[in-house]
Amino acid sequence: MTSGIEVVITGLGATTPLGGDVTSTWDALLAGKSGVRPMTHDWVEKYDLPVKIASQLVVDPTEVLPRVEARRLDRSEQVAIVASRQAWSDAGHDDDTVDRQRLAVIIGTGIGGAITLLTQDDILEQHGLRKVSPLTVPMLMPNGPAAHVGLELKAQAGVHAPVSACASGAEAIAWAYRMIMSGEADVVVAGGAEACITAIPVAGFSQARTMSTRNDEPEKASRPFDTGRDGFVLGEGAGIMVLERREFAEARGARIYGRLAGIGTSADGYHITAPDPEGVGQSRAIAAALRSGGIDPSDVGHVNCHATSTPVGDVAETVAIRKAIGDHPVLTAPKGALGHLLGAAGAVEAIVTVLSIRDGIVPQTLNLENLDPAVTLDVVAGEPRKIKLEAAVNDSFGFGGHNVALAFTPA
Amino acid sequence: MSENVLSGLAEIVEEVAGVAADDVTADKSFVDDLDIDSLSMVEIAVQAEDKFGVKIPDDELANLKTVGDAVNYITSNK
Numbered sequence: 243m244t245s246g247i248e249v250v251i252t253g254l255g256a257t258t259p260l261g262g263d264v265t266s267t268w269d270a271l272l273a274g275k276s277g278v279r280p281m282t283h284d285w286v287e288k289y290d291l292p293v294k295i296a297s298q299l300v301v302d303p304t305e306v307l308p309r310v311e312a313r314r315l316d317r318s319e320q321v322a323i324v325a326s327r328q329a330w331s332d333a334g335h336d337d338d339t340v341d342r343q344r345l346a347v348i349i350g351t352g353i354g355g356a357i358t359l360l361t362q363d364d365i366l367e368q369h370g371l372r373k374v375s376p377l378t379v380p381m382l383m384p385n386g387p388a389a390h391v392g393l394e395l396k397a398q399a400g401v402h403a404p405v406s407a408c409a410s411g412a413e414a415i416a417w418a419y420r421m422i423m424s425g426e427a428d429v430v431v432a433g434g435a436e437a438c439i440t441a442i443p444v445a446g447f448s449q450a451r452t453m454s455t456r457n458d459e460p461e462k463a464s465r466p467f468d469t470g471r472d473g474f475v476l477g478e479g480a481g482i483m484v485l486e487r488r489e490f491a492e493a494r495g496a497r498i499y500g501r502l503a504g505i506g507t508s509a510d511g512y513h514i515t516a517p518d519p520e521g522v523g524q525s526r527a528i529a530a531a532l533r534s535g536g537i538d539p540s541d542v543g544h545v546n547c548h549a550t551s552t553p554v555g556d557v558a559e560t561v562a563i564r565k566a567i568g569d570h571p572v573l574t575a576p577k578g579a580l581g582h583l584l585g586a587a588g589a590v591e592a593i594v595t596v597l598s599i600r601d602g603i604v605p606q607t608l609n610l611e612n613l614d615p616a617v618t619l620d621v622v623a624g625e626p627r628k629i630k631l632e633a634a635v636n637d638s639f640g641f642g643g644h645n646v647a648l649a650f651t652p653a
Numbered sequence: 654m655s656e657n658v659l660s661g662l663a664e665i666v667e668e669v670a671g672v673a674a675d676d677v678t679a680d681k682s683f684v685d686d687l688d689i690d691s692l693s694m695v696e697i698a699v700q701a702e703d704k705f706g707v708k709i710p711d712d713e714l715a716n717l718k719t720v721g722d723a724v725n726y727i728t729s730n731k
Contacts, residue, residue: 310671372702376695 248347250653251499252491253333253484254593255325255433259581262301263328267590268597271579271605272626276461278475278581285441293448294457296439297464297477297581314377315390316355321386321480321586323394326431330395333484334496335429344428346399347392348417349412349482352640353438354384358439368566387435387480394532399427405585407640408548410434411481412588416505416646418485424512428490444476450515452552464582465609466549466575467556467598467621474550477581481589483596488574499653500596503633504535510643517639518556520649521562528566528635528644535649537633539567542649544604544634546595549575550582559637564619572629573621574598578608588638588646595636595650602630654679655661655682655728658705662723665700669693679721707731 256263256613259277260270277297286294303320304312312320326349358381365373380386385403392401400421404413411434418430422482454473456463464475491498508530510523518525532539545563549556556575563571576594583590598604603626610623636648663677670693683689689697698709701723707730709717717723 308671310669373697376692380692 245423247423248488249419249485249502250488251483251502251596252486252496253329254499254596255301255328255482256480256590256593257299257301257321257324258479258481258583258590259297260272260579262306262514263370264593266282268594271576271594272537274579274605274606274608275606276579277477277588278460278463280457280460281439284558285639289441291444291448292455293444293453295454295460295463295475296595297475298439299478310457316358316381316386317353318351318435318590319381319386321437321478322349322391322435322482325433325480325482326391326394329431329482329484335484337411339494342396342398345395345397345401345561346401346418346421346427346430347388347397348402348404348414348432349388349391350404350406350414350434350435350585351384351387352405352407352410355382355386355445355528356438356443357440358382360442365528389576391431395431397431401515406644407642408582408584408587409638409640409644409646410585410588411590412592412636412638412648413507413644414647415483415485415502415592415648416507417552419502419505422485422487429484429486431482431484433480435480436586437478438584439476439478447476450645454551462609464578465550466547466551466578466607467617468549468610469612469614471551471553471556473552474577475581477583479583480586481593483589483593483619495639500599500649500653503537503646503651504531504533504649506530506532508645508648512643517558519558519561521565523643524559524562524637524639524645525532525565528562528637528647531635531647531649532566532590535651537649537651540570541632542567542571542635543629543631545571545573546591546598546634546636547575548637550577557614558653559639560617560619567635569619571619572604572627573619574604575607575621576605578610578648588636592636592648595634595648599631599634599650599652603628654724658724658727659720661704662701662720662727665697665704667669669696669700677720679719679724681720682718701727705731
């Protein structure tokens, strides 16, 4: 880039089906743990849903948040608050470290406050208007997670909430990059939050035939790139990064995890849910990320894939990677362990990508036992692989044909 | 002033807004002293209606500035 501005990562926060914070999530991922468990909700049996498993939080946000604060927040907002507090503290920020007019918050979600919407609809049906919570709208609105975090941090450079299905979390990070590069902010708290394990999303995804029904083996259900994959596993959680202009971070002596060197976004213009099997739009996003970061494709050692464990999507992504980068990058798909966190997926997996560069280790793709012969790239399976990385790409794609690629490099 | 109504209202305020029941005294202003916003006031009013069997219309709710105002309203309209 000619601007001389660089974007670096100074803080990480997460709550996921593998752990209540970044360290426990990372350790569980490398240890080959799965976050997928049977759903014990009464509506699973009530509606005889074909899907009876989900990737569920290890630490419930209501265990971490004060009771009164939790009752005013939808679950998607609770996880955003939990992960943001971790990231803000991890970055070493306090009340005086950044002018609030130079601080932005960008947090995406795919579905928003579905649990609140459905709960309040039930209350309206059963008990009438006067029992409907006056907090219903701020709890169900998809900008709720961003708005609550923005309010807590008093961010005034902007508070935004990209909604692009399963690319939302990555799109938030891409948006943060643009705000810092354009000079609109010095510090951006960005990521994704999702918590919609409830009847309608599960029923709807089931009817679209997109979810795994391997109910008798929950931990083996999410298996990206494996010949036995039969759909994704719905997950919940949040991932948040603190991104800063490098000069600003260095001036305050911040610890730097890595650099967000470039970002690329595109749209397929192909189908509302199916990915283009030729991966044209996806490859354009990846190529754009490398171009904006001044990264030569030959320097990309690793791609942290979007691969959700669906038959069509996983293969299409590898076509796109070959097109944009080549045959050399080592791949992994963290959704084998995490399940699919929808609007939080891109953010949590971006965190995983940053840690892979920092530690020189790529986690294995859980449950990858028999590589789909249509995949001709090197996918890490069985155990983590040590590899020194000069650059790595994180892919995120969403229903609607949204494509986002983030290119990370060492600190 | 009804001590029963006051203590019952204090329980509701604690449940909804997290203010310790002991701090909910007659002289306190909901907004200025107890930091309760308009959304929480609606919740408190609905719970108070159920608990004490009163109706608190919106135009009356707007006049209940202090805890004492609310206790007096509830007591005289039960």
